[in-house]
Amino acid sequence: MEFHGQPHAEGKLFLCGLVLLALSFGYFRFNGEAEKSLVVIGLFAVGAILLYLLERTRRDSGFSENTARQRQVTLATKIKELEDSKTETLKIIHDLQLAKARLEEEKSKDEAMLASLGEALVVTDKAGKIRLVNQVFEQLLEWKLSEITGKHVLDIIPIQDEKGGMISLQKAFNLVLETGKKISVDADGSYYYVKKNKARFPVAITVTPIMLGKQIVGAVQVFRDVTREKEMDTAKTEFVSLASHQLRTPLSTVNWYTEMLLDGDAGKILKEQKQYLNEIYHANQRMVELVNAFLNVSRVEFGTFSVDPEPINIVEITQSVVAEMKPQILQKQLKIREDYENNIPLVPADPKLVRIIVQNLLTNSVKYTPNSGQIEVGVSLNRDSLVYHNKQPKRYIRITVKDNGYGIPEEEQGKIFSKMYRANNAKVKDAEGTGLGLYLVKAVLDRVGGMIWFESPGENQGTSFYVTIPVEGMQKKQGTRKLE
Template structure:
């Protein structure tokens, strides 16, 4: 029998039991109600009418008002005749009452009427007693029948309650034990369930699975060992240091490079708790304390300082972390190349500044009328030479700045400075460029005469860079707003333009080195200005940001700490 059929039978029986019990209860209550209603409506009301008439017979004088009340109760009694002999007695009372109307003082008539009313009372009292006995008999019969049915249904329900849970729980427990065994890699476990239902089929499927897993475990064990040896060989041949930990942070493996960096041998520390090793090893302690990945470390190895890129890889299975792999990639050659590149850029930039300045001066002298007149074409050529010289001079200045940033030798002269000085310096520098496009620079200062701690030259350079970019990307006859505000313990410098704006997807990279927003003309900038600006501001303990919407303009800003007099 299928499990679904068993459940249907059990639940169906309980439903039928509840239905039968409900129907019997409702029927019993209905019968008892019917018996009580017959007594109350038929006999009790007759007694009330009869007693009312007897009470009226005792009233003196026997006037018209008493006759009307007697007539009313007699009429009600005539409409409620239910027992044998009650009709004849009621009819006799009617005849005698009609005679009494004409002779109210006839005592013999009144006596006869009383006897007839007593006959009506007696008949109804006997009927009440008889019907009460019948009602008690019916109630006892219904009670016995209900108790029999209830006992029968309760016995079956008790049998189901005792046996039915076992039909479900015992196979589930057997399956649970089997699954736990499989989790613990005990593939010899088998489940014995004799039921011919879904649980039986599930047990057969489980046994087949365990058998297949057992076969797979034994057939692939040698292959797995071979693959492990091959992976160990590959790991040991790598030039990167690799350290493997399990979920309990115990050491699983250590390749040759990692052995050399740690100064430890794998066979000596295999299976040990990594934090215990870290107690006596500085590098291991540093690696375990580092939570973030993509970090650069400087390690003394092979009698020299080397640079390594740290990656911490989490090994997961079914969304559960089962270990870690720590990778130390040797980036010393790249570091050396980068340093050589930085030195080369600094040297070339420094060497280029002098000839570029000389070219700029020569171009300026060519435009001097004292040397001689130049025609229109020559004037345009000289202007082009001067523009290119200015552009080259700006590029070399930015390259020199970036070389300072890369070498970490940013030279700062921090001092208390009024923001007005920096604003005036930057605004004066870009005023000529703004006038060429008829752009208005509106300045809103709200610093209340407070000073900031900054390098005025480098901060003015950053603000000039913001204003220059705003002028370049603003439409002619546009407007740029430069606002300063005091916020908490910082002064904010905010430059807002109403140019074409920047797409949101590029905002996160806007301060990256050499990055240009796609679609920007090639001659506009080098992609270094904003990167240098960020380095200059962050080196002074400030923050820099950008906010922009395509088609609405851009807002660039930075903040620097206030100067507080101690």
């Protein structure tokens, strides 16, 4: 038997046993009493050592059993902890699988919703780069998501006006991403999207910011093809134009005969009769104004109106319109403030069109401002263009009409330039409006290179309208009729 290092208790017992055996053999081998005495002493000594080692071995054996038992208990505890950890881990994995399944289900629902939308949708990040489009987008523009992901939305979707001129809405989209305000372009056929194959179609557009808390992280643009709507609108316009032309003659006849009766050309009339005739006359005048408005709209939409620019002073035209409105202003006891810059140059523009623009804005302001309210009218020269066409003028004239009147409800502001549309609060204040004035103003400005926009904090908080006319003026346009 070989031992390495210090022998264990068992090894020591074995050695003592060998010594004891040797001493016992020597006791019988020696004959002398002295030798035998020494052997007996050795036997007693070795026996004592053996007894000590046996006791030590017994105690060590007991200690080892306790240690082993403790280790078994510890091991069992660790095994139980591992089993518990395994159970918890499996539970977490199960919960994660359920959460993943729910997320996939929600994702499938979102994808199904996007696929079922009847309008095209494109999602961009804050830099304007495309992150997601739906199937309608791919069908209308013939682009696949894989082809355009990461590209700027304005690079993928060129925008044109009715004449095919390129239009940039970069500043408008930046406004959405910077201020968080929604912008809308109505279905009036003024904007056209260009497909991948270079074909184009008229669109109505709405761009809404994506908010994460208070931070703007991107935008969602929804648009639709309004070709069918434009065709129907054209048909309606043709009908209205025809009907309006047919109505002009009888209305003029009614107006002429009513004036003759009021002037006494057919004999003296009683006071009560005069009152009735006045009602007929004013009602007929409203009909004439409505017919003229319809005719103006049809001429603009068909492009049959003429533009005859000449050097004009926009300040003088504005002052003239204010003077014409003085009776209505005084009747409602409105305070009007006029602010005209001195450096306004003469502009080659059609004076009739400029007058129509200012008349519509000021008439609305007077009509929808309560008694004793305030109106501000101004003309200024600005050097930073807000007209986003290819040939941007470096300067433009800005006409401003502000009031502290009834305002425009926030939820209706996107429709304010739509044809025949009137805000609900406007209908309550004046039941006789046509809803054509602002539409006509915008339609004219779109076709002569100008622009119109407004600001209104909300209902009963006033409105500010702004019109820009390029300093370089309007281009001459041949037409069969002038606007009235």
